Amino acid sequence: MRMDESGRSGLSQIAMMPIHFLMGVLDAPLRWLQRATGINGMAAFFLLPNMMIFGVFVLLPFFINFAYSMTGGTALFLPDRSFVGADQYARLFDCGSYIDPGSCAEDTFWTAVRNTGWFVVLQVTLMILVSLVTALILNRELMARSFWRAVFFFPVLLSPVVVGLIWKWILQRQGLLNFGLYSLGFDPHVWLNDRNWSFAATIGVSIWAHMGFYTLILLAGLQAIPKDLYEAAEMDGTRPARAFWRITLPLLMPNLLVVVVLVLIRAVQIFDEVYVLTGGGPGTSTLYLTQYIYETGFAAQLRNPGLAAAASILMGAVLVVLTLLQLGLGRSEKKGGRK
């Protein structure tokens, strides 16, 4: 042990003593176990805690979700519930016209589907545009690049509840936005009481909160593009715009596609920050799918776990397709890299 570190490691050794002791005590029975199972048998022991937790809290719920979606009533536990077959699905799809949620038996579900659809289309498009532009700008020769990168990354770590509250405070009647408009001579507006503005706010706020993450992935992709390609293009007299379309975009495409799918998967599940910011309102203007499932399953007066399970399976199907798309893209990206 080096002298200059002895003080610190002495302290940490004392702190680690109970843990070392615990691990030492565990060693004796585990040696016995090892003698019984053999060395490779110990692999099962190491895997066991993780697999048990996976099994109980992920796999089991995943499978019994299907069973739930085929039962009715308000009882919580599966044995107490009555089998209704595909009734829950039938109820979800019982519509006069799928374009008009008002004509459906479960009109809030279709409102949520429609809202989520619009949200996904607009949020994903804008998110990709904003992240891409930011990544391109951060990829230029910049003073203090890591500082600027950190600036855009900052909100990513904030909790969705904090994000929701920050913006609720800014968009409220006496908020910063109205203050700004007032100083410029415009009339204040209660943004979150307005159906369209509060829908726009959920899009804007979710982009604000997450764009830094996607910018980071895109920036990593941009920095992996060899600089000599651009030098060669410059020597050939290629205009920068053409270099962007012919070099940057094609070479960034694998990263860009992965980001698109990631944004899509997250957008479909949007809940936390919206729930705090608007609570789904005003009315049902910002009611998205996850909130519908949450409220149908837990919060509503007459909760209906079967219906919530059926809706969540439909959402899950969409997510599985998107994830498979992502895995497929990841594979083709690797193949592309080997070329």
Added chain:
Amino acid sequence: MSRIVRFLTRRRGGKGWHWTDIVTWTWLVGGLLIMFGPAVWLVGSSFKSPAALAEFPPTILPYVTQKVTVEGYDKPLDLYEATLEDGSTVVLAEVRRIGVMSQMVDPAKPGEIIKVNIAKRTPVREMSFATENYTEPFTHFDFVRYLWNSVFVTVTATLITLVVNSMAAFALSKYEFRGRTVAMLLILATLMVPLSVIMVPLYSIVSALGLFNSLWGVILPTVATPTGVFILRQYMLTIPDELVDAARMDKASEWQIYWRIILPLTAPALAVLAIFSVVWRWNDFLWPLIVLSRKELYTLQVGLSIYSGELNVQWHFILAMTVVTMIPVVLVFIFLQRFITTGIAGTGLK
């Protein structure tokens, strides 16, 4: 002065300003304002008194009306600068207000009431930080409880995550056994099963296990994160198998190999996972919201969302509590930002 300007506007390569430079700097400075502005505004607002928060237009810094204790009156009175009928301005204290007329007294001569139209008086204000926004929630609300619950959930879940995931990663990286690929695929497949899809059955399982309204019900379902297994396994694959073989020659048990050799060597990856796990668990919202229905069990995030959803939102407390909730994450951001950004750029995981 002009040299400074020239230095600040100097471009790399000595060329002049191109339109793309203007776009770049507009975007960056705009980004700085939009990204940090809202959070700074929140912190600033959290030091304002309820009266100052209700004001429109708001002030940038927290101001309150000065008060003065006048002989003959129990409560301290608000101070105003009033314009009298003869055109002179004096500083008076307001006793009461009737309609548009305000009854005021001169603090020096408390006997005599002076009537002033409310349009002709402006409050005397001073800057003051309402630190009671921070101190009162600790006594009035169960704020300390929420804080403690959040810390407990975050620390416990992170410790369990590290142990359970490193054990699994050890098994998946250093052993050859049948079903290894299946186990690996199974773990990765769970990435496809987000909470929002399985919350109904998960809730029933957690209830059946007696974990409803228990912090353990919040902790346990989150600890076997596929991302964690993945990060740790990738790292352990780089540790040479010879080390493990040599230890076996020396009669070390498998448990000792895991504990004495593999874990210390995996420290960097464990640190990354620990940082991620702390941020994830601290920020978790939907699942705690479902599992915890008793007030004294709320985590900070749940408590904040419930209080901010009430009809009469006590914004001065909410804002201060939000700032406290932000602190750990902001600390992580300041000290470990580089760690996280390179981690994300390297693995594409969050």
